[in-house]
Amino acid sequence: MTTLGLDPALLEIIVCPECHGDLEPRESADGGELACQGTCGLVYPVRDGIPVLLVDEARPGR
Numbered sequence: 001m002t003t004l005g006l007d008p009a010l011l012e013i014i015v016c017p018e019c020h021g022d023l024e025p026r027e028s029a030d031g032g033e034l035a036c037q038g039t040c041g042l043v044y045p046v047r048d049g050i051p052v053l054l055v056d057e058a059r060p061g062r
Contacts, residue, residue, distance in 0.1 A: 004032035005049050017053050018042055035061050 003011060004025045014034075016023055021038015025046070032046035034053075043061035045052045 002027055002032070004046050006046070006051065010051075014051065014053065016040060016042060016044075018055050018058070023051075 002025055004027070006025060011023070011025060014023055015021060016036040016038055019036065019038040019040040021036045021040065023034040023044070024037055025032060025034055028045075030045070031048075034044045034046060034051055036042045036044075041060065041062035042055065042058035044054075044058045
């Protein structure tokens with residue numbers, strides 16, 4: 001499993017700001033993203049190694 005260069009401890013504690021579901025890191029064409037595994041299914045970008053956990057910046061993932 002990829003961590004996108006993010007600290008594994010950080011990935012253990014951050015959750016989706018919309019539904020509080022777990023976030024799964026995955027590679028993307030523009031570097032990486034965190035996909036919500038909860039009810040909303042939003043996908044958050046990771047820019048320059050920083051997760052952008054803003055609902056307004058997320059895109060639908062399912």
